[in-house]
Amino acid sequence: MQKILVSAFLLFLSAHVAYSQTYAKNGMVVSAHATASQVGVDILQKGGNAIDASVATAFALAVVYPLAGNIGGGGFLVYMDAQKNATTTIDFREKAPLAAHSKMFLDENGDLIKGSNHNGLLSAGVPGSVAGLYMAHQKYGKLPWASLVQPAIDLAEKGYPLSWNLHNHAVEMYAEEKTDHIMPSLYKNESGEIVAWGELWKQPALAKTLTAIRDKGQDGFYKGAVAKEIARYMKENGGIITMKDLEKYEAVERAPIKGTYKGFDIYSMPPTSSGGVALIEMMNVMELAGLDSIEFNSAAYVHIVAEAMRRAFADRAEYLGDPDFNPDMPLDRLTSKEFAQMRYDNIDLTKASVSDSSQFGQLYDGHNTTHFSVIDKDGNAVSLTTTLEYLYGSKMGSPKLGFLFNNEMGDFNPIPGYTDTGWLIGTQPNQIQPEKRMLSSMTPTIVSKDGKPYLVIGSPGGRTIINTVFQTVLNVLEYDMRIDKAIEAMKIHQQWMPDKIYYEEDLMSPDTRDILIQMGHTVEARENFGRLMGITVDPKEGYYVGAADSSGPDAAAVGY
Template sequence: MLRLTALPLSLFMLFNAACVAWGGNAPTRVRTAMVVSQSEIASQVGADVMQAGGNAIDAAVATAFAMAVTHPSAGNIGGGGFLVFRPADGEPTAFDFREQAPAAAHPLMWLNEKGEYDYERHHESHQAVGVPGTVAGLHMAWKTAGTLPWKSLVEPAVRLAADGFVVGDGLERSLKEQIPRFEQYPASLAQFTKAGEPYLAGEILKQPELAKTLERIRDQGPAGFYEGETARLLVHAMEANGGLITLADMKAYQAKRRTPLIGSYRGYEVIGMPPPSSGGVGVIEMLNILEGFDLRAAGFGSAANLHRMSEAMRRSFADRAHYLGDPDFNPEMPVASLISKEHAAELRKTIDATQASISTPESFVWPYESVETTHFSVVDADRNAVSLTYTLEYAYGSAIVVPGGGFLLNNEMGDFNAAPGMTTAGGLIGTKPNLALPQKRMLSSMSPTILAKDGELFMVTGSPGGRTIINTVLQTVLNVVDHQMNAQEAVDAGRIHHQWLPSRIQYEGQEFSPDTLAILRKMGHALYPISKQGAAEVIIVNAKTGQLEGGVDRRRPDGGAVGY
């Protein structure tokens, strides 16, 4: 969408309506099958798998392993994530491969010897590394619903790592920015630079140690990662640097199959990820609140809608902090209540149409995560669909490459709450459900989401972006359902974010009218501009033409929608 920021509110709304009427930015359109991801190379790998007879799960597995090579800032085998699968026939299912705390974890582990919170220990140390889940999760999904041989799905990633691939403009800039972090770890510097000099676009990046690790995974399955040589290399790195993960922690890790959350919005079925992801709860709860407003009539980007959306976000994120965590450690979470229409109706009553609410760590005026993740969406010829989001937490995770293993480690332990009771206006949360404990999964904002209409697949969406993920995914749904945008328009449209604390609306600085922002300030909203939020990757099934429409988020380069 074009960017105009000096229009009066009425003209700005007319401009946005015209963009929709004219077709705006055209999506990628194909007839049969499609993968949309932050790595065009990996999207091609997934599309090739489907052309070779594989289904959406096969393509997702191959795409994910390829992204561990071509999109190292978030694609991974040293991290974890979530996958929502909607088969063309049968019930949807979800796969939880979130990282897990090692056996030595405890709620006070982020406090120093003086009892003060230690940010570096929490986010930038070997202690911040959780037991990785990606390999186990991809294998579980493949074993459940895959059709092609496992080895054939991992092999493209092996070849990309061993033979190398062409560095794109986005990866060049990304790697260059990370050199100061890589300099702390010799294996990281060796893998992602040329003896300390940055790779340039057009050059070939080879990762031979990663190729060897991927070969073990290809030939041995999860045992090639959680046991044997790879596990020993990882644990040796832990032992040498004060990390907590042991061989026993590695061997004990298991992915989990979970029942997706099902909601509805204006006649569409909404399928989301249950805890320990907060994404499904958050997206469905906010949609339920917003269903009571006529968003289309108010128009995209209007002050009325931005106010309503931010108030729904504020309330949902407060619920997230108070109630959600790993379900295996919090069996009494009121998930059904949180996603109910009744709960949304009560929250909606507390929204003042003209005034912003106030949120503080101590009180509410209504009754009662890093931005570097990656997402991709897959639809196959039979209309099986996969929405998969996985991450290392920060860009390049901990920035620690396992010496001899060639893969980056996450810093996902940073998603556990800081310490009991440590909730601050700046955004630290200290509520009980998400405190660190042995073998506990940390709460996540990842929100892989699928929509259906009248029993037919309609939309696959998701995004990276830490805590902004939930709100980015929400807005892709609103853009399509309420504002009738196509897939690319829905991805391109400006975004906002509110997460309860800090109490402010974060917004993409060039995407909204100054008049609109002035109205929001008069309502009492604090505003915080940013350059970009998220990187949604969307597929829509056009019911009239039968085509697949792909929307690629150009906020981050090197992505691509590939299909046939």
């Protein structure tokens, strides 16, 4: 274990250089933290498969990356079995508690109580991460469950060197007043001081919770002492999650959304995530765009990409939600080549379309999350995105348990029937109902060529996830970019409402920006979109190439 900690410490000091790739022959893990990536690779070296490595990496992230790695949130997993040429997904998105209802965040006048759906424990959904990881292991893992959770326990008990990034988080957050919640003590050492950069950071309460999960599987979280403490903490601090909510929670295995692009097969998450449907719809539109004659990142290129995004997000808003509550979603139609032709035919190549909140996609007829990618020696691949929603989720959690709860209830449509020109959507498919999973933008994706994994990719970033992954997939498949360059290339974001193009600051030329404005687009600069973690497979030599987004200060691709 000491060897792991030392190597991980060296990794986080040197692993992240922009436009750099890591090469491996036998297996690779790319995650938001070098220590977690190393844990996953260690499992691969012990004979574990991609699922085993993913489980171990996810639990390690819960220890070393608490701003998004979690056991108090949820997520999605896409798994490709290279030997069987079969792909499946596991939906472990959080659920609305049994006491939830469609107007729970509204005042007596029917107006949204500002911040109520994102702040405090009322905003917490029933966590799904432990159930999802357990289901993945029980169905597709090889090594014993306990051996996959133990590395995370070791990291929590013995500590690991705190990174400069997380130390800075600690310094910034401890200007806040003290409470009896976990946040004020999260980055404190045994002496009550902020853990210094490079100092071993220990989390004994989290180690105890993880031990229960190690020994009892998902029952160690959803039943027994941990569940009782979750219910007690919720009741005493404004939450509505109960023991019954926890006992009833189950992850769901679903068939992936599948599309094609110029000879490649694309597999991504179906609803409850909107990512796969929107990704395939946009890739289908771009297949029609004649990109051979359009310069990459020119104004003409950005315009077409933005218009494809606009249409996909309008359709997302109108149609998508939890499939267990919306059995008639037109998924086949939305992802069909014929539908894409109709959408593409409606694009004016010389001027911007208009986003109309009263018409959704009919007009065109005729924040924190983390991702990691894994591949093993046999070519089996996992793309997994997990989330707490905001940075550190609700920022609340019992000190006895050592983890933070999500604030995912904010991903539901909060005001039934009300859609504005900003960020609020009120369509029925994603309105709050008890035990319903809130719509997500997470887009873990695996692209295959001739039945074998070719690209494993995903990103955090709220609603921007879909477009960040879309552009990276397009960069690799259409332009044959190296994975590091595809990740670092300029990204834009258009999500129908608000009706504007967001672009990464300093990466769009002023000339391109001015032409877009002349075409009728509203544009606005943002710092960056997402933190992509990707792996490509060389189809001839079979080696793996991994890269982590340079915006992730602790991220690393680790292989062997």
